[in-house]
Amino acid sequence: MVLPHDFCAHLQNAFRARHQQVVVHHTRQNLGILSILLRSGFISSINRGTITSSSPDDFNTASDVQRRIWADLKYREDRPVLNAIKLISKPSKSINVDLTDLRLICSGRRAKQVKALRMGEIAIIRTQNRENEWLEAREALELGLDGEIICRVS
Helix, strand or coil, rough: CCCCCHHHHHHHHHHHCCCEEEECCCCHHHHHHHHHHHCCEEEEEEEEECCCCCCCCHHHHHCHHHHEEEEECEEEEEEEECCEEEEEECCCEEECCCCCHHHHHCCCCCCEEEECCCCCCEEEEECCCCCCEEHHHHHHHCCCCEEEEEEEEE
């Protein structure tokens, strides 16, 4: 399994290198994080495909090893929309937040080791709920779900 810190570094490097697309392994984690970034406006589109192409038809016939997610990166005035992905939970230390801490972070106050979210920033949360495993912090707060805070995106 690809860990979130590998995915975050891969995506940030693609933006810094000014790539038009990034290709990542097809996992629930990557699809969940990319869906949040799409809804938040940091990337322009997501397609399922294979190693060689972003064709959904090829995805359906490909083996699990060859399945990939293609994400189109978004730029405004030749500058990347996504400036930074900062990992909060690290492989050596995960940071779990309850609803009280989540409310503080979303309302502009610090909680535990996590700085408050500023304007234009989002935080990605992994919950224990199988249906809503990957959520943006404000969505998790609305649904009343706590969990591990993975990263912040600005």
